[in-house]
Amino acid sequence: MLGPQGKRDEDFPWWLVILVFTSLWLFWEVLSRDYYTAVLQTLAKGIGVTVAVAVIAYLGACLIGLGLAVMSLSRHLILRQIARLYIEVMRGVPIIVLLLYVAFALAPALVAGVNALAGEEVWRPRDFPLIARAVIALMLAYSAFLAEIFRAGLQAVPVGQIEAAQALGLSGWQRFRHITLPQAFRLILPPLGNDFVAMVKDSSLVSVLGVADITQLAKVTAAGNFRYFETYNVAALLYLMMTIGLSLLLRRVEARMRSR
Template sequence: MAPQNTPEKDFPWWLVILAVTGLYLFWQVASDEVYRASLKALSKGIWITVGVSVVAYVGACLMGLGLAMMGLSRHMVLRQAARLYIEVMRGVPILVLLLYVAFALVPAVIAAVNWVFGEDAWRTRDVPLLWRAVLALMLAYSAFLAEIFRAGLQAVDKGQVEAAMSLGLNGWQRFRLVRFPQAFRLILPPLGNDFVAMVKDSSLVAVLGISDVAQLAKVTATGNFRYFETYNVAALIYLTMTIGLSLVLRRFEARMRSRGRD
């Protein structure tokens, strides 16, 4: 019987097509003044996009892991609190959450703090919109990451945990040395996918006027009326970041799998 092709053995024609398209756009940038001007204007927002994505994702991972531990707790109150938070955050669109955090939640928290301390020592304008956007993305993604962490921790064989208990390891040692390392190998692909999604969703901060790639593309295209060229450059920047990240994560996952087999 002839061996059947599997997705892992397919030649990456999709990557060839994207590479050819990318080379064409890079050639346009190198040879066309409008493309070069657009790239120069939009490149100023790359660090904002990367910074927002990394900081928000790290915070979301920490919050998500904490929520996952709460969801697996023996205490019903902690489990219910985690479930309530996760369901609410997963049910609110990220764009709505961005606007709510920036213009409703942060001012309300500042007003409450000033009311408690009886003075106006903290003003709403003291919290930059950039950090409000980071907070909103962190809150949104922590709910999705919590479910990933929970599924990974629950997938670890209970026999492994029981063996660790028989060796005298306490709860923190069992988590750090047994449960989390094994769970991490299982959840690495969805964690990587969510990071790529975070990079794309960071473009939503443009609604707050933050000068990321998406906002600068909007401003530049409005100024020069060259929408086709400007948004081509914006798409090229985002594709370069997301596809590059995807390829790096796939390579890292393959190494993790090979180490697991060894």
């Protein structure tokens, strides 16, 4: 159905209006009820951990994913096969399984390997923080998905521009840095932003390792006060504030890039 301006009525963000009113109601509950305020004060301590885990893991995943994308487009068969093997394995393993594997299998094996190379015990498993293991697991998991995004973006750059840069005498690295990567980044910004929002949500999985993020603090708080409804309402509100805020910010960035 078309409105008076020729636009579809459903284009109006009614979903955002509903979320705003719901959030305002929850905020009112938090401000007017003491137990909500106490829960918020407790869970707010995990915001820093959640953000740190998501940002560090995502940046590392971007670096690994970009390297994998370049390998998958390499002229060398071995590099392409290694990249494809890594991507398929990581995409096929659930993130929570990968978290447990890295935390309780890979990390102890890494510590044992370092000690074997040193010939003595220079590192103990307990010296490998659980939060570091969680970040590594998320980094490995998301790098496979980001690799496919980077690969698609790199392949979308017109071949004629790369050939023109080559004719001008630019080296392979210069072509990649000045021609291919900037154009590919503009194309893949939306899916990269979506994956970062997903990373913020999936960072809640680190609670299975006891990392004191929002979800873990919510579990501990609810187990202590038995107010599961109120506690998880606040946890959901905190995640919604972060994810919706990021989504709206990314839309503005995309709109500005399209207008240039």
